[in-house]
Amino acid sequence: MEIRTLIGSIVTLLGSIFIFLGALGIVRMPDLYNRLQTGTKASTLGTILSIAGIAIINLTWAGKAFILISFVIITNPVSSHTLARAAHHIGITLSKKTVIDKLSESESEEKKKEK
Numbered sequence: 001m002e003i004r005t006l007i008g009s010i011v012t013l014l015g016s017i018f019i020f021l022g023a024l025g026i027v028r029m030p031d032l033y034n035r036l037q038t039g040t041k042a043s044t045l046g047t048i049l050s051i052a053g054i055a056i057i058n059l060t061w062a063g064k065a066f067i068l069i070s071f072v073i074i075t076n077p078v079s080s081h082t083l084a085r086a087a088h089h090i091g092i093t094l095s096k097k098t099v100i101d102k103l104s105e106s107e108s109e110e111k112k113k114e115k
Contacts, residue, residue, distance in 0.1 A: 005057055012053030018046030030095035032087050040080035047072050 022042025029035045048069050055065030088103055 004059075008053045008056030008058075010053070011056060012050050015046045015049030015051075015053060018042050018049060020046075022046060030097055032092050033084055033094060033098070036080050036084050036087075040076055044072060044076040047076075 019042065022039050025038030025042060026035045029038050051065045051068050051072070055062045085103070094101060
């Protein structure tokens with residue numbers, strides 16, 4: 001077995017582990033906001049590692065893999081942020097375990113400044 005194939009397989013396996021841990025985190029987290037954060041971070045890293053592992057195994061796909069990784073790096077955090085702000089805007093409550101809400105604090109400070 002080539003060393004490149006072995007390294008690519010290990011990187012792909014690590015990506016799969018991160019994706020699994022992200023799915024586990026989604027099940028275990030108490031509210032929507034924590035689930036979004038857990039799912040986004042783990043799935044972003046897991047997807048990047050999986051695609052990178054495939055690119056290591058098959059070097060002819062490296063260019064396409066780079067484009068896919070760039071797309072994942074840009075879109076995953078942006079979509080998660082948009083979903084979280086929309087959920088906050090429509091009033092989905094935080095978990096009782098959440099001790100700080102920076103968005104509500106900044107919105108209340110802006111309203112005070114407007115008055």
